[in-house]
Amino acid sequence: MKKTQRAMSILLWLAVWLCPALAQGEEARRVIVAGGALTEIVYALGLADRLVGVDITSSFPPETEKLPKIGYLRNLGSEGLLSLRPDLVLAIAEAGPPEALAQIRAAGTRVEIVATPNTPEGGAQKIIAVADALGVSSRGQELEQSYRAAWQATQQAVAGYRDRPRVLFILAHTGGNPMVAGRDTAADAMIRLAGADNAGAGFEGYKPMSAEAIMAANPEVLLITTEGVDVLGGLDPLWDHPALRLTPAGHAHHIVTLDSLYLLGFGPRLPDAVQELARRLRTPETE
Template sequence: MPGLTNPARRAHLAQFSALLLAGLMPAAHAAAANRRIVAVGGALTEIMYALQAQGELVGVDTTSQFPAAASKLPNVGYARTLSAEGVLALAPTHIIASEEAGPPTVLKQIAAAGVPLSVLPANHRFEGLVERVQRVGEIVERKAQAAQLVQSLQQEWARVTAQVQAQLQARGGKGPKVLFIMSHAPGQAMVSGTETSADAMLRYAGASNAITGFTGYKPLTPEAVIAAQPDVILLTEQGLQVRGGVPNVLAMPGIGQTPAGRARRVVALEAMQLLGFGPRLPSALAALDAALTKAMAA
């Protein structure tokens, strides 16, 4: 238990065991009280909170910023550069991680330590979100809550996608061409090709990715930007802050020679909401659709 010495922790666990044996505590509650979960991936942390299982979290990674309470939990660092010592120091009974977690050698070390490790596929589709909710629900023994959450998400998703289609038809069935720039460190800027969460979100929003010649992310070059001729520039809010605001984005090489640059069409959304494919996916799509519609109307 966080903040308890080993003797105090043993006494605490003994108290739970005594209550269980006495029939004063349901077995599921006792199991939940003894679970110590580390979540590596902001979307997985959000699912834990959505299932009301946050009391079982003892650690998260740096992408776990929502809800705000998650950022106050012990942090194991960036998902791709974990250390076995940092994770195991929290004495987890289970680790849930996105497939982006790593490096692989660290994951092997954690598994070799005997701690159950569940690596969940990213699958940048709504169906992937449903699968992650169901899997986390199984891990924390909240299948009923997971089923309710899935039903709620499906209803909201149907409503939002119908709204997006209506907006698309209003624009003549053709969405804007969008260039997504990932820039979460000074002096670094990457553009999204296909098979990324950004590309998936643009497609859901009825927009087209301005970059289609490669998969994943590659460094931004003026030539590629000019050739892409995007109608809108999309960033995360964190990326926009790193670049120093909209004027600095518009001043990036090549941007001024595009329809987006000439019309000053730059929009930004919070990173994990936009790219995480967590429980906020329906609201993220609605926000993206609204932002692109507003930008094109300006």
């Protein structure tokens, strides 16, 4: 234990020596981002050249594939992250563990945590927070105005729909047993923003995809991420599920698949994502 603590102390000392510290008012030039929506904003601000690393949820735009990866945002390692010599780490509130973030700060690296409410207003707040952290507030205001205009157009488009389909979101892209989404989840927020009803609104959070939960939900449309379909090995496991087969969605094979970051990220593409979801829920794919 003592040897481990001594080794960590040495690593942190080296990190303090190697990592460039920002002077007062100096713009960050070596930025690491933990959170796909934040990475999208950095690109939208035209500052991709400042990125030296991103987490694995940062999958858009495609250029992010070329950047060094720091792992999953909830399981960050300070040693690997600091080896990239960042002068700023931008992270969403879910990033951690806290010990790793504390070690990064102790090494003299600035860490900015950005709140991530699952609301359209939250998307605007992220834009301003990222722009301010990067020292480009005026660019952030321009991007925010564009985002708000796009969101207004989306609201008008969604208001034109009169039906409210019952939609059940299936969480499968994280691995393990599939779950279904209830209230107070990102999926619930997206379904409601698209002018539909969450078929899982009878419970809070996520719960196992049991026959009881599915029959109670009785969805007309299924919603799942493309990554979730990959994890399941295709759509057959859904249509073969004995409870799902008995629902209106199962009878009609009505399903909508979208990229997880696009669907659940609540980033700058939110207006487009909501408008596409609203349209496709009314004209779902038949698989």
